[in-house]
Every structure is written in structure tokens, then in C-alpha cells.
Amino acid sequence: MPLSQTTLNTLITRLRKVLPQDSLLNDAETMRPYECDGLSAYRQLPAMVCLPTTVEQVQAVLSICHELQVPIVPRGAGTGLSGGALPDDAGILLVLTKLNRILEIDPPNFCARVEPGVRNLALSEATRPFGLYYAPDPSSQVACSIGGNVAENSGGVHCLKYGLTVHNVLGLKIVTIEGELLTIGGKTLDAPGYDLLALLCGSEGLLGVVVEITVRLLPCPECAQVVLAAFDDVAKAGAAVGNVIAAGIIPAGLEMMDKLAIRAAEDFVHANYPEQASAILLCEVDGTAVEVSEQIMRVRQIMLESGAFEVRTAKDEAERALFWKSRKATFPAVGRLSPDYYCMDGTIPRHRLAEVLTRIEELSEQFGLPVANVFHAGDGNLHPLILYDANREGDLNKAEALGGCILQLCVSVGGTITGEHGVGIEKLDGMCMQFKPLELSQFLGVKAAFDPQGLLNPGKAVPTLHRCAELGAMHVHQGKLPFPELERF
Structure with a gap:
């Protein structure tokens, strides 16, 4: 309900x-x-937009909103894909893009301090002269902000070896709903008390507003090389992922694309991807020149033994960069195939990849909507892109229903409804599928401890128990799996 004119x-x-x-x-x-x-299927104008330029201004805005009981929705660069930054028509949208300074680069301690509006890629560009870089690298890294990465606990193509945002953040400064500035963590490796740092990473703006981040930096590897393996069957590619990990190799990145995604990326970037393939894997290893050389040979052999009909190693650094450029451009490139697409984000155990991809293909046929798959195969983080036309009546509803079935599928095999995009408003019903009322009550209790009036990003990430009760018939945990042919674990 909009604010009264007086308020x-x-x-x-x-x-x-x-x-x-x-x-x-x-x-x-x-x-x-x-x-x-980025989830443009949902739109809402806020009562107003605030673009503070200092931490003190952020504190003042939150203090005023707390006093007047006005909701606040924090926003970064707006690249999120779950509706987490959808405005509230009765509140303000707090945009943090003007807090965009790199405050300190500390090479001896392998860390940096940044404001939340610093772009992900800009940080690695700034630290490269010191031989350092920031590991999490979402596909949107050229535009997305570090603060937004913290809110969603973003990953990227190199998260298999180097972890998500939570594994690369050492400290945070946050502003509470009352306007108080808190410092949590820092340059030291550990601190006494509860691990509030992990709690805040991925909290989607529900607990506080991040105004400074201390991040871990890594030395740039001496050498990095990538293998492209092409398969005539998606299931074979899925099995190859498990075979690489089972061999004791932890790639820096292990990505998978299916035929639709390959076609879109190739038409857009022209990286010479094999368009006749049903699926390709990009497997990168990094380290010293000797270990990279040895592991690349092992990866090539594993791919061939797993059924790849073509295995290519990037001939130089330019081709390696081109392979990754094409992979990271796949999301926008898919726009060439369809007027609209709906991007899902579920995570499953690696050993279930082949059967889950097969089931997604069946669901695609059942709903009559194409699905392009491009995802972080190494950690089982799926990104099915459901193609539809918003101008065609009923298509969006079908796309959302298909997306819900995919999330149910992920949960049913022991996975989760999100790997890095967050819950936002898109996956509220999915939370009801994955968690029991007692678990959701604990989430709501944590929220209340930080924000008793529920003013920070209301209606996002954690559903009410009433909402879940209305969806009770869909709950996976009530004993009826959506796909009985699949075991839970």
C-alpha cells in the first residue's frame, strides 16, 4: 500500500x-x-529513490526511515536475477552505486577494502599491477557490484576451486535499520563469537546495508590453460564432470553448455565452438606451468574416455580468453534465440547431473518451451534458460511453472533452489518446498533480531509460514516427491 501523502x-x-x-x-x-x-518480469516503482554518496548519508537515510516506519530496499548495480531489488511502492529504493571507491589495496596482507558500488571486474583490474586478483567472477562481472555480490553470495565460473563470495570476504561494515554502523570481521583470519560474516553473505539486504567490504585477494596464477570438450550427448558430458573430479583434479573452472546455448554464443562471439555438439565442457586448470601441463593431459584423456568426440586445448592466451568470453556472453546471446527468457538457478549433487539434465529436456517438451542450459557444472549449479515470448498470452505463466518444476527436481535429488542468484521474490515458493516450518521459523527469527519491524527489503527471500501453508500440497518434505522415479539422495 503506497505511503500516505503526509508521510x-x-x-x-x-x-x-x-x-x-x-x-x-x-x-x-x-x-x-x-x-x-535483471529479473525484468516483475516491475514496481518505489515511492522514491535515494542515491547516497557517503556512509554517513546511508546512516541518516536508514535512521529517518526507521523513525517513520518506511520500508527500504537496498540495490546495487541491478544485475540480480531473482527480483531481490524489486522496489516497494510504500518505501524507498536505496541505490549504492555512488559508493564506488576502492579504499585500500593491501598487497602484503592479500586483501583490499572497497565500497559496495565497486564493480567486480574493476577490482581485479586495479589489483593486477600487484600480481593479485579477486577470484569470484560472475558472468555479469563487467557490471555487477561487490556489494550486490555479497548480498546474493555470488559465485562465477571459477567458484569450484576458489569458492563463492562468502569464502572471499574477510570483513564487512554494515548499517543497521536504526542507522548504527557495525564492523564485522576484518583483516585477521578469525574473530571470537558467532560467525556473523557468513550470516550476512547472501542475506539479500534483509539484515543490514553493506557499506564497506574487505575482500581476500589471490596471487595471479603462473599459468592457466583451458580444454574444450565436445559431446554428442548431454548425459555423457554430465558424466564427464564427475569423472574429472573423481580423478582428484579440482579445476579452476568447469562449465557446461548445451546445443542451444552453444549456438547462441557462437553466433554472438564466434569463438569457434563446435555447433554440431549436443554439449560442450570448458575445463580450466591453473597453477605452475608444470602442474598445469600434467593436469591438462589428464583432463584431455578423461574427456576422451568419457565419450567426447572432440577435445581442444586453447592454443594461446588469446584463445583461452575467447573461450571464456563466449561462455560469459551466453546469457545476453540467448536473447538472439527468443524475445524473452527466464533464468533459473538450482544446485544439485554432481553425480545427478546426467539424469537431471535428461529430465529437464523432458519437461521442456512437456511445456512446449525450449530450454538452453549453461551452468557451473563443477559444483552442480544449474542455470536453465527457459525461452518464451512475453507478448504471447500464457507464455510467462508457462515459463514460471516450468521453472518451478525444475526447482522441485533439484530439491528432490538432494539439491537446493538457488546456488548464487538468491531467493528474492522469484523463489519464495521454492523456499516452501525446501524447508520445513521449523526451519523457516528460525530464518524469520534471525530476521527479527536484526530488523524487528521488517523494514529492510520486506517480502523477499524468506516466505511467511502462512504462504507456505497455502502451498502445502506442493511441499517436497511432506513425503510426496514431484518426480517419484528419482530418489531423494
């Missing part, structure tokens, strides 16, 4: 005293660019 007027008057003139937007046209994040 709105008071809010505007108070905020204008603490924000620069160009940092407060409250007319429809100037707010339009902020009405959705």
Missing part, C-alpha cells in the same frame, strides 16, 4: 536535508530505470 511529504523534507539535490528522485520518469533488476 511522503515528511520523508521528502527530511531526506532533502541529508542528501545532495541530485541524490533524491521522486518523479515517475526519473525512477523508471530502477523499477526492476
Whole structure:
């Protein structure tokens, strides 16, 4: 329900005293660019948009909103894919992109301090002269912000070996709903007390607003090489993933693309992907020149033994970069195949890849919507892209229903409804599938401890028990799996 005119007027008057003139937007046209994040199927204008330039301004905004009981939705670069930054029409959208300074690069301690609006790729570019880089590298790294990565616990193509954002963050400064500034963690390796750092990574703006991040930096590897393996069957490619890991090799990245994704990426980037393949794997290893050379030979052999009909090693650094450029451009490239697509994000145990991909293909035929698969195969993080046309009546509903079935499938084989995109509003019903009421009550209790009035990003990430009760017939944990032919584990 929109704010009353009296509250709105008071809010505007108070905020204008603490924000620069160009940092407060409250007319429809100037707010339009902020009405959705990357999940553009849902749109909503906020009551107003705030773009603070200092931590003190963030504190003042939250303090005012707390006093007036006005909801706040934090937003980074807007590249999120779960509706986590969808505005509230009765609240403000707190956009943090102007807090974009790299505050410190500390090579001796292999870390850096940054503001939340710093772009992911910009950090690695700034640290490269020191022989260092920041490991998490989402496909949107050219645009996405470090603060948004923390909110969603983002991963990327190299998260198999180097971990998600949570494994690469050493400290945070957050502003609470009351406007208080808290420091959690830092440059030291450990601290007494509860691990609040892990709790805040992936909390989707429900617990506090991140205003500074201390990140772990890694030395740039001496050598990196990538193998491209082409398969005539998706199941064979899925089995090859498990075979590589079972051989004791932990690749820096192990990515998979199916035929539709290959076609889209090749038409867009021209990386010379084998378009006749049903699936390809990109497997990168890094380290010293000697260990990379040895592991590349083993990976090539494993791919051939797993049924690959073609195995290619990038001939030089330029081709290696081209292979990865094409993979990271697949999401926008798929737009060449369909007017719209709906990107899912589930995670499954690696050994179930082949059967889950086969089942997704069956579901695609059942719903009459093509699905392009491109994902982090090494850690089982799926990204099925459901192709549809929003201008065709019923297509969006079908795409959402198909996406729900895919998430049910992931849970039924012992997986989860999200690997790195977060829950947002998109997967609220999926949370009801995955968690029991007692577990959800604990999540809600943590939320209440940080934000008793529920003003921070309301209606996101954790569903109410009432909502889940209404969806009870769909609950996987009630004993009826959506796909009885698949065992739970």
C-alpha cells in the first residue's frame, strides 16, 4: 500500500536535508530505470529513490526511515536475477552505486577494502599491477557490484576451486535499520563469537546495508590453460564432470553448455565452438606451468574416455580468453534465440547431473518451451534458460511453472533452489518446498533480531509460514516427491 501523502511529504523534507539535490528522485520518469533488476518480469516503482554518496548519508537515510516506519530496499548495480531489488511502492529504493571507491589495496596482507558500488571486474583490474586478483567472477562481472555480490553470495565460473563470495570476504561494515554502523570481521583470519560474516553473505539486504567490504585477494596464477570438450550427448558430458573430479583434479573452472546455448554464443562471439555438439565442457586448470601441463593431459584423456568426440586445448592466451568470453556472453546471446527468457538457478549433487539434465529436456517438451542450459557444472549449479515470448498470452505463466518444476527436481535429488542468484521474490515458493516450518521459523527469527519491524527489503527471500501453508500440497518434505522415479539422495 503506497505511503500516505503526509508521510511522503515528511520523508521528502527530511531526506532533502541529508542528501545532495541530485541524490533524491521522486518523479515517475526519473525512477523508471530502477523499477526492476535483471529479473525484468516483475516491475514496481518505489515511492522514491535515494542515491547516497557517503556512509554517513546511508546512516541518516536508514535512521529517518526507521523513525517513520518506511520500508527500504537496498540495490546495487541491478544485475540480480531473482527480483531481490524489486522496489516497494510504500518505501524507498536505496541505490549504492555512488559508493564506488576502492579504499585500500593491501598487497602484503592479500586483501583490499572497497565500497559496495565497486564493480567486480574493476577490482581485479586495479589489483593486477600487484600480481593479485579477486577470484569470484560472475558472468555479469563487467557490471555487477561487490556489494550486490555479497548480498546474493555470488559465485562465477571459477567458484569450484576458489569458492563463492562468502569464502572471499574477510570483513564487512554494515548499517543497521536504526542507522548504527557495525564492523564485522576484518583483516585477521578469525574473530571470537558467532560467525556473523557468513550470516550476512547472501542475506539479500534483509539484515543490514553493506557499506564497506574487505575482500581476500589471490596471487595471479603462473599459468592457466583451458580444454574444450565436445559431446554428442548431454548425459555423457554430465558424466564427464564427475569423472574429472573423481580423478582428484579440482579445476579452476568447469562449465557446461548445451546445443542451444552453444549456438547462441557462437553466433554472438564466434569463438569457434563446435555447433554440431549436443554439449560442450570448458575445463580450466591453473597453477605452475608444470602442474598445469600434467593436469591438462589428464583432463584431455578423461574427456576422451568419457565419450567426447572432440577435445581442444586453447592454443594461446588469446584463445583461452575467447573461450571464456563466449561462455560469459551466453546469457545476453540467448536473447538472439527468443524475445524473452527466464533464468533459473538450482544446485544439485554432481553425480545427478546426467539424469537431471535428461529430465529437464523432458519437461521442456512437456511445456512446449525450449530450454538452453549453461551452468557451473563443477559444483552442480544449474542455470536453465527457459525461452518464451512475453507478448504471447500464457507464455510467462508457462515459463514460471516450468521453472518451478525444475526447482522441485533439484530439491528432490538432494539439491537446493538457488546456488548464487538468491531467493528474492522469484523463489519464495521454492523456499516452501525446501524447508520445513521449523526451519523457516528460525530464518524469520534471525530476521527479527536484526530488523524487528521488517523494514529492510520486506517480502523477499524468506516466505511467511502462512504462504507456505497455502502451498502445502506442493511441499517436497511432506513425503510426496514431484518426480517419484528419482530418489531423494
